[in-house]
Amino acid sequence: MNVADMNLIDQARRLLADVTPLPFDCGTLCGHKCCTDFAPNEGVYLLPGELPLFDGTEDFPAWQFHRTDEYEFAPSWEERYDAIPFMQCKKLCASDRQKRPFECRTYPLMPYLRPDGSLEMRYSFLAGGICPLVERYALTDLQPRFVEASRQAWSLLLQDPELLDHVRWLTAQFDALDLPPLDDGEEG
Numbered sequence: 001m002n003v004a005d006m007n008l009i010d011q012a013r014r015l016l017a018d019v020t021p022l023p024f025d026c027g028t029l030c031g032h033k034c035c036t037d038f039a040p041n042e043g044v045y046l047l048p049g050e051l052p053l054f055d056g057t058e059d060f061p062a063w064q065f066h067r068t069d070e071y072e073f074a075p076s077w078e079e080r081y082d083a084i085p086f087m088q089c090k091k092l093c094a095s096d097r098q099k100r101p102f103e104c105r106t107y108p109l110m111p112y113l114r115p116d117g118s119l120e121m122r123y124s125f126l127a128g129g130i131c132p133l134v135e136r137y138a139l140t141d142l143q144p145r146f147v148e149a150s151r152q153a154w155s156l157l158l159q160d161p162e163l164l165d166h167v168r169w170l171t172a173q174f175d176a177l178d179l180p181p182l183d184d185g186e187e188g
Helices: 006-015 075-080 094-099 102-106 132-136 144-157 161-177
Strands: 061-067 083-089 109-113 119-123
Touching (some): 102 144, 109 144
Antiparallel strands (some): 109 119
């Protein structure tokens, strides 16, 4: 079984170590809803290859492994992996923020591939109703360093075929929703 390059994931995580969407803790807007308000089957998927970056000393996650034939993943992932690590936070990771999963570091953004193949960051279609940034802020209102670091991190990850397949699938999911634009600004 192939997994995504752990070194690329580690480099991408480091690009996002010290950036945040707003100049203050955006969790104060909603009570850290994205970190704590999980229903029984809600949480964050790790990237394939990311799990070894957790050493077992973290006290905030609860782990599950979701079978790729029972949950919705990119079709190529269903062929390559039996299960994907799934994490729910039992408490805030404030004392262990450097151990946050990659997806938490870019939330509420997601990668999107334009028709010409270039990468842009968009609000995740999964963030609506959870993250107040989606309703209150245009992408251009977010910290430019955060948006750019997110784009750079995903650009780095797109070097890995496993993760490029994932982003192509996310883009197709986004396009299938036929969502209206959230703001007039194009990120890229």
